[in-house]
Amino acid sequence: MSKGPRAETFIFLDLEATGLPSVDPEIAEICLFAVHRSSLENPEYDESGAPMLPRVLDKLTLCMSPERPFTAKASEITGLSSEGLARCRKAGFDNAVVQVLEAFLSRQEGPLCLVAHNGFDYDFPLLCTELRRLGAHLPRDTICLDTLPVLRGLDRAHSHGTRAQVGKGYSLGSLFRRYFQAEPSAAHSAEGDVHTLLMVFLHRAPELLAWADGQALSWAHVKPMYVPSDGPSLEA
């Protein structure tokens, strides 16, 4: 059941924000790694047999000052704070961010596939909220892949009823530790988590690419996490 076009570039995405969906969070850091399909289909491996990061890789990381405060937990785990961002004179998620984002994406061969871990419940709706607030849009043929339900589903299918994999942790860190017997680096920095996400993807690339080709959902299906009640919503 194909729901979208075949993606030529995969955009690995992670957001750090002021909290979980319950607090109507705002984005404080965004990171995207753009990887062409060819690099995912033909990964290189190091001497230990682990996949190597593609040599041809576009990266974008931006920090921004949210208007609302961080929850204590969000600030603790991300290392970001309103004070720290303000001290560095970071503007918010504004039209300049949108322009940089659009420029970054426009130089990737489309169609694009956004990839995030728990993306449908967090990163995609939150990004959708921020883009809509500014009247911005992603390319219409953009599709989305959420590695959390897809990897769970693939393992469940492979277990043939043994449930060998099902029930184990599927957090991004758990997957990385399971696949590579190593600790992920820089957890809860946006770039660190995107790096971890890409490595996890590379470990299962043939299956995930096939899944993306057949079952990825359109970005048009993503609903905003919430509708902002304030902010520069009318300036776009």
Next chain:
DNA sequence: TGCCAGGCCCTCTTTAGGGCCTT
């Protein structure tokens, strides 16, 4: 300087409850 959303999954299930996963 906001403790709390919600869809999915598992099981001691299905007349339900609890944990995961994202910050």
